[in-house]
Amino acid sequence: MKDCKNCGWDEHDTLVPSSAKTDIERLIAEANLARMRGDLNGAIDLCTEALDIEPHNADVHSLLGDIYKTMDNQTEAARWYQMALDINPNSKSDQAKLQEALAAASKKKRANSNSPTNNWLQPVDKLDRAIRYFVLFCAAAVMVLLIIGLTTWLINSRKENKAPTESPTPKTESVENVQSKTVSAPPVESPIIGEPEGGTLIRPLAEQTLLSKLATNPTIQQEKLVIEDVKIDPRTDGIEITMRFSDKPTALTHIVIRKAAAVAATAAYGASDDAKMVTVRTLVSMPGEYASGEPKLAHICDIPRDIVSVNISGADDAVLSRIFVKEWWNSEIGL
Structure with a gap:
């Protein structure tokens, strides 16, 4: 018995009930629809549900890679493309997607490593380290003092402005006056095609x-x-x-x-x-x-x-x- 090192799938266990295949196809269709609508977290949840039914489905792994690629998480996308290839090594599209994700992740990593922000806290020597920590400490102290001062000022302002007020006795209007002041509600616009008035469409x-x-x-x-x-x-x-x-x-x-x-x-x-x-x-x-x-x-x-x-x-x-x-x-x- 040989298991996949990433997902634990037994390559000899390839029989899936027809009802489970139907559920997986439904979940993949729903995940694709959620991805097209921009609901990426919802698409991930649907793919996870599909993997609970059939952990060795290469299409679901590849779809998860596409979702994380859309989220600009190239490292995670590459991980799912690799798992899809572990299940289906002959997939040319997954091989291309994996190479593209790895290249994008490497390029992003090089850009982050060359950023001045990432190198600021890396001191040249001990004196440089002490100076930079002192600057950070002074900045934090100033922020704390500003917050304390602002909080004290707000409390004092509320105390000075707080005064007892008498609640005015509400006027009792006749039914005729109330009815005369009633404004008719504006007409309700027709909903956008494909969307109900309430907002989210509930589709069979x-x-x-x-x-x-x-x-x-x-x-x-x-x-x-x-x-x-x-x-x-x-x-x-x-x-x-x-x-x-x-x-x-x-x-x-x-x-x-x-x-x-x-x-x-x-x-x-x-x-x-x-x-x-x-x-x-x-x-x-x-x-x-x-x-x-x-x-x-x-x-x-x-x-x-x-x-x-x-x-x-x-x-x-x-x-x-x-x-x-x-x-x-x-x-x-x-x-």
Whole structure:
């Protein structure tokens, strides 16, 4: 029996129950989503939970390395990349990440060692040591005296200004006057897309997993699309996607928006075998009166699973319009 020196994994024990694999995939998806949203500590907690289930999962170790790299803790990132390679020595990506993290950590260490701040307390001789300690002692004494003086001044000021005050008798107003002074509450603004009024969005696990898969889909990233929200209707096995362009296209036309919607729908069908219909809502930012405001809803359509057999890049407007169902265009934008 041979164990990994870092994580203690028995290399002969490779059988993991299918239920545990499902839990690990869920935790990895949630950790990726938390990392993308900037919740790095939450992502670390999810990875730790995954390692409790399967300590020898190389993907989790590599993901922890990515998280610590984002936190600019290159030394810790290198440690997790090394553990991932101990489990899967053939991973080219982890090898590259390890070399990059080690180089960054070495460069940071050299920069810190050359900093004048780090060398200030390193005396040249005994006399130099005594002088520097005396300066530190004097600075500390001055700070203590300043704090004592400030505290004494505040106490004396409160004593001088403290005087008995009579609480005024509150006036009793009639019900009519109170009602006449009542100000109507301002209208509540509608919440931002994908976020509830209360603040943090509570999303079902299936929607979290689908959102993570779509956000990391290579084709969606290549087309520079941003998935704002995903909803799943279990009654109809339907998926609703709200998306926008990360960069404004050079020419914003019907065919551009239709192809973007087709890409999103194809990715959704690829991530969900149970989906029967995908509804795509496309937001756009337009010049003129829309330039400084929130993106506007430009297009809604239902796209059946037939779209997966279409060559989207080579499809023209007529082909896509025949497949799309219940299309709606915002006439105010004027595409």
